[in-house]
Each structure stands twice: as structure tokens, then as C-alpha cells.
Amino acid sequence: MKILAIDTATEQVSVAIGDAMRIDAAFCVASERRHVEALVPAVSMLLGNLGMTVHDLSAIAVDVGPGLFTGMRVGLATAQTLADLAEIPVVGIDSLGIVAHGAHAASPLDVDDADIVLPVLDARRSQVYWSMFRNNFSSTNPLEEVRRPRVGDVAELLEDIMDRGQRALVVGTGASRYAEQLATCAETTRMGMRSGLEVFAFDPNVPQATTLLRLAASRVESGAIGDGIEPLYLRPPDAEINWVTR
Amino acid sequence: MIPPPRVDESTVVLGIETSCDETAASIVMGGTDVLSSVVSSQIDAHAKFGGVVPEIASRAHLELIRPVINEALDTAGVDPERIDAVAVTIGPGLIGALLVGVAVAKATAFALDRPLVAVNHLEAHLYAALLDDPNLEFPAVVLLVSGGNTLLLSMDAPGSYHLLGATIDDAAGEAFDKIARFLNIGYPGGPAIDRAARRGNPRSVDFPRAMLHDGYDFSFSGLKTAVMNHVRKNSDVASDDVAASFEAAVVDVLATKLMRAARDTGARSVVLGGGVAANTLLRSEVDRLARAEGFRVALPSRAMCTDNAAMIAAAGWYRLRDHGPSGLEIGAVPNLALVADTVRTNRAAPGRDHR
Ligand SMILES: [Zn+2]
Numbered sequence: 001m002k003i004l005a006i007d008t009a010t011e012q013v014s015v016a017i018g019d020a021m022r023i024d025a026a027f028c029v030a031s032e033r034r035h036v037e038a039l040v041p042a043v044s045m046l047l048g049n050l051g052m053t054v055h056d057l058s059a060i061a062v063d064v065g066p067g068l069f070t071g072m073r074v075g076l077a078t079a080q081t082l083a084d085l086a087e088i089p090v091v092g093i094d095s096l097g098i099v100a101h102g103a104h105a106a107s108p109l110d111v112d113d114a115d116i117v118l119p120v121l122d123a124r125r126s127q128v129y130w131s132m133f134r135n136n137f138s139s140t141n142p143l144e145e146v147r148r149p150r151v152g153d154v155a156e157l158l159e160d161i162m163d164r165g166q167r168a169l170v171v172g173t174g175a176s177r178y179a180e181q182l183a184t185c186a187e188t189t190r191m192g193m194r195s196g197l198e199v200f201a202f203d204p205n206v207p208q209a210t211t212l213l214r215l216a217a218s219r220v221e222s223g224a225i226g227d228g229i230e231p232l233y234l235r236p237p238d239a240e241i242n243w244v245t246r
Numbered sequence: 247m248i249p250p251p252r253v254d255e256s257t258v259v260l261g262i263e264t265s266c267d268e269t270a271a272s273i274v275m276g277g278t279d280v281l282s283s284v285v286s287s288q289i290d291a292h293a294k295f296g297g298v299v300p301e302i303a304s305r306a307h308l309e310l311i312r313p314v315i316n317e318a319l320d321t322a323g324v325d326p327e328r329i330d331a332v333a334v335t336i337g338p339g340l341i342g343a344l345l346v347g348v349a350v351a352k353a354t355a356f357a358l359d360r361p362l363v364a365v366n367h368l369e370a371h372l373y374a375a376l377l378d379d380p381n382l383e384f385p386a387v388v389l390l391v392s393g394g395n396t397l398l399l400s401m402d403a404p405g406s407y408h409l410l411g412a413t414i415d416d417a418a419g420e421a422f423d424k425i426a427r428f429l430n431i432g433y434p435g436g437p438a439i440d441r442a443a444r445r446g447n448p449r450s451v452d453f454p455r456a457m458l459h460d461g462y463d464f465s466f467s468g469l470k471t472a473v474m475n476h477v478r479k480n481s482d483v484a485s486d487d488v489a490a491s492f493e494a495a496v497v498d499v500l501a502t503k504l505m506r507a508a509r510d511t512g513a514r515s516v517v518l519g520g521g522v523a524a525n526t527l528l529r530s531e532v533d534r535l536a537r538a539e540g541f542r543v544a545l546p547s548r549a550m551c552t553d554n555a556a557m558i559a560a561a562g563w564y565r566l567r568d569h570g571p572s573g574l575e576i577g578a579v580p581n582l583a584l585v586a587d588t589v590r591t592n593r594a595a596p597g598r599d600h601r
Pocket of ligand 1: 367371392521
């Protein structure tokens with residue numbers, strides 16, 4: 001049961017093939033805006049090295065965002081098309097869940113100090129995407145989502161954290177970007193929770209597709225595939241008008 | 247490695263087009279036999295903005311592309327396995343919109359292990375006339391008029407053409423859209439002007455015909471300003487009359503230069519392409535003038551003039567036959583020029599350059 005995982009919703013193009021037990025092959029390049037160029041050649045290279053074709057796969061997993069709109073669409077369009085033609089299911093996982101579980105896998109000790117883990121991604125225009133996970137301190141289901149992905153400014157994120165009143169660990173590109181604000185706030189909180197907020201700047205260059213693959217594999221194994229994938233934009237389309245006419 | 251494909255009259259090409267606000271897919275056999283052509287327009291989604299909003303277009307393409315391709319396959323009665331090649335628009339167009347089509351095309355070509363062909367959207371418009379009239383006689387002159395382009399070309403054969411002239415400011419379709427918006431008569435501008443002009447008097451205002459007798463280049467920005475000034479000074483003027491007079495001025499310039507190019511280059515056929523080629527007056531004027539001088543006239547159906555994927559599949563068939571497939575590493579090129587090796591040849595008007 002091999003899964004192809006595709007993540008192009010961030011600055012990187014990250015692809016992995018494997019199953020719940022192991023990663024057989026992985027590719028990652030920080031390609032900025034060249035997602036469409038790199039993706040299919042990367043998939044081709046990995047499958048080729050494993051002596052496989054798309055018809056040997058049992059599912060395709062994809063990061064559905066939130067993230068870079070254009071990159072995310074490249075990933076969704078590619079994953080869905082490959083899945084359609086190979087007649088296999090496609091599994092969508094949101095980018096924030098990937099970041100939270102990636103941080104847990106990369107540094108479980110840091111995560112172990114926290115009651116809640118907040119993946120935060122830079123959404124530009126002074127905003128961030130975030131969601132919230134409760135730390136179950138268990139090996140079977142370490143992180144459990146308690147708040148669905150949302151978008152807002154850093155002040156709203158901080159309110160969300162303070163409302164929980166628990167030791168929080170903030171990870172992801174948004175955590176690095178707004179580390180100072182988060183730290184300042186942690187010290188001045190009205191609840192006197194000086195140690196209530198820790199900022200852990202998770203390295204965004206960790207290949208995301210390997211985490212995506214593990215998350216998707218457990219979904220596929222438990223039969224919780226869902227019915228189809230939808231992009232997670234969280235923001236209405238930018239209606240800034242470009243006078244393109246026909 | 248994919249071996250050089252056999253390209254003949256039985257070769258089935260899937261065409262995919264997502265460069266602007268039409269999501270389109272088509273199955274074309276042998277470069278000319280359109281088995282299906284499905285176009286899903288997003289006009290309603292953009293109407294309230296009076297122009298195409300790139301992010302709205304990109305989102306709609308992602309939603310529409312699968313149903314559109316599936317409908318094209320169903321209508322043609324073709325299984326994916328029967329597809330011999332996948333052709334896709336890589337530019338020019340909106341980057342986010344193009345990327346959806348390119349991603350789907352690459353994944354399709356890869357999964358089916360078939361060649362991928364990158365197609366230039368503008369070049370594809372030149373093949374629209376061939377789809378409606380496969381016996382088109384060359385050499386031909388082609389007037390390609392759309393929202394983004396006003397190009398006058400001579401075409402010796404499919405894939406071989408020379409640029410004679412282009413707009414030095416606004417594209418013809420852009421002028422239609424701007425004037426329609428200014429007159430507040432509807433969106434998209436082309437059909438709105440067309441409808442209003444049918445009700446108005448084209449001789450009510452004598453708008454300027456810029457560079458009418460001067461080379462093959464076009465200029466529409468002065469005309470646009472003249473229309474706006476006229477309406478501001480004459481607040482009681484009927485917008486139908488303004489639309490008709492404006493349209494008459496645009497068509498006069500387009501048709502006059504097209505006919506002169508046909509004479510100068512020794513063309514046998516006169517061809518229209520692009521969204522503005524759906525304009526009623528332009529079609530009737532070009533038809534009338536060309537026939538009077540003994541040229542063959544190719545006026546693609548309105549469905550072939552506006553953006554569609556049949557022209558992409560057709561252009562892909564010729565490109566695959568003459569140049570072979572593209573690599574899977576290709577990307578979208580939003581500002582792609584007509585062809586990199588196009589030589590700008592003002593053959594009939596040596597030394598004239600209006601830039
Ligand atoms: Zn076009």
C-alpha cells in the first residue's frame with residue numbers, strides 16, 4: 001500500500017512515496033514560485049527510482065492549504081488528476097496539521113513541555129493562518145485538533161492563545177516571522193503567564209511531504225479518507241482588479 | 247523516454263485552455279476534426295468587477311477543469327487511454343489561471359505516458375480558422391483581435407507566419423471594454439458595444455481613424471479619448487449612436503489595414519481570429535471588402551473566435567508533428583510572445599517603423 005504525498009502549498013515543492021511504516025523516497029526543493037515546473041518531474045523521478053508507475057500507488061495525499069494560493073492549486077490539480085487517472089483515492093490534509101505534526105516528529109521534547117501546540121503560517125499582509133492542537137502526551141494520538149484553521153492578525157492569534165490559559169508552543173513560519181511580538185506578549189500577559197507561551201521556530205525547510213505521508217497513511221489505514229479534496233483558502237479572493245479583458 | 251510520436255489524421259489530442267476566464271477542454275483528431283469542444287465561461291463571476299479578477303478566475307478554473315475535461319471526453323466518446331497527446335496553453339495569460347491548466351495537463355500526460363505539447367495561446371488563435379475551413383488557401387493574412395492583442399500577420403502555412411503590425415497602445419478589445427464601461431452599457435464590452443451599435447447610427451459622430459493610411463500598426467488610445475471627450479461635451483448624446491460611431495471607426499481601421507496587407511503581400515485568403523472577430527460589423531465589412539477583391543475569406547464561427555480548447559488541440563497537433571513534444575519541466579509563461587523567432591517584417595512597407 002504505497003502513497004504518493006505532494007506538498008506545494010508552501011515555498012517548497014516536497015514529494016514523498018511510502019507507507020505508514022517507512023518513507024521509500026522523498027524529494028524537496030525550496031523552489032519559491034516554480035512549483036509547476038518541479039512537481040511532475042519530481043514525482044516521475046521518485047517513481048522511476050522505485051521502479052513504480054502511478055498505477056502501483058494506492059492513494060495520493062496532498063496539502064490543501066492554507067498557504068500560497070498558486071502553489072496549492074498546482075498541488076491539488078496535479079494530485080486530483082493523477083488520482084483520477086490511476087483510479088485511486090486522494091486524501092487532503094491541511095497545511096497547519098502538517099506543520100504541527102512535523103514539529104512533534106522533529107522535536108518531541110519541545111512539544112512535551114506544552115499543553116497546546118499552535119501551528120502558525122505567515123499569511124502575508126500582516127496576517128497569519130493558525131489552528132490549535134491539544135497535546136495528549138500519548139504515542140498513538142499525540143496531537144488532537146481542537147480548533148480548525150483560521151486566518152487573522154497576530155493580536156487575534158494571541159487572544160486565542162491566552163483564552164486557553166495553558167502552556168502553548170507556537171511553531172511554523174508565522175512563529176518565526178512574528179517571534180518578537182509573540183515573545184513580548186508572552187511577558188506582558190495580564191494572566192501573568194510569563195512562561196505560558198513559548199515560541200519554537202520550526203525550520204520550514206523540513207520536507208513537509210514526509211509528515212503529510214504519515215498523516216495520510218493513518219487516515220487511509222483507518223478508512224477515513226473522506227470524499228474528495230477542497231482547497232482551504234480561508235480568505236476571499238483578492239478583488240483587486242486587474243483590467244484584463246478578452 | 248517517450249519516443250517521437252506518430253502524428254497523423256488518427257492522432258487524438260486533448261486540448262486544455264485556462265489562460266483567462268474560460269475553462270475549456272477539447273478533443274480534436276488529426277488536427278482538424280473537432281470531436282468535442284467544451285467551454286465554461288466565468289463571465290458572471292467577473293461581471294460585477296467590470297473585468298477579470300485573476301484570483302477569482304484561478305479558483306474557478308480549479309473547480310471547473312475536471313468537469314470540463316470529463317464532459318469533453320464523454321461528448322467525444324473517448325476514453326482517456328485513447329488520448330495520444332495532451333496540448334495546453336502555457337501563455338500568454340494570467341499566471342494563476344494558466345498554472346491550473348498546465349498542472350492538469352502535465353499530470354495527465356505523465357499518468358497516461360503520452361507526450362505533452364506546450365501551446366502559445368495567440369498562435370492557437372491562428373488555427374481556429376483552419377478548424378472551420380481545413381482547405382484554407384495560403385498565403386493568408388490574419389487579423390488577430392482580442393482583449394489583449396491586435397496583431398496583423400502574414401501566414402505562409404500552418405506554423406509559418408510573420409508579424410506585419412500590432413497596436414502601439416490599446417488592443418482593439420481593450421478599447422471596446424473601456425468604452426462599454428464608460429458608456430455603462432454592459433460587460434463584457436465586445437458584445438455590449440455590438441448590441442448597442444446595431445441600434446445606433448454609425449455616422450452620427452465622425453471619430454478619428456488613427457494611422458489609417460500609415461503602415462500596419464494600430465493605435466486606439468486617441469479614439470478612446472475622443473469618444474470620452476465627445477460624451478462629456480454632449481451630455482444628451484445617445485449612447486447607442488456613440489457606440490455605433492466608435493465601432494465604425496475601429497472596424498474601418500481594422501478592415502482597411504487588413505485589406506491593404508492582403509493586397510501588398512499577395513495573399514489568397516483573408517482570415518479573422520480572436521474575440522473581437524466575433525463582432526458583427528467587422529465580420530460583414532471584412533467579408534464584403536475581401537469578396538469584392540476576389541480573396542477567399544475565412545471567418546471562424548463565433549465559438550472558434552473566442553477562447554476555446556479546440557484551437558489549442560489543433561495547434562498542439564501541428565506543433566507535435568513539426569517540433570515534437572515539450573518536456574515535463576515546462577512552466578507557464580504569462581507574457582509569452584507570439585513566437586520567439588517571429589521576424590517583424592514590414593515587407594510591403596520597407597523602412598516604416600512607427601515605434
Ligand atoms: Zn484568446
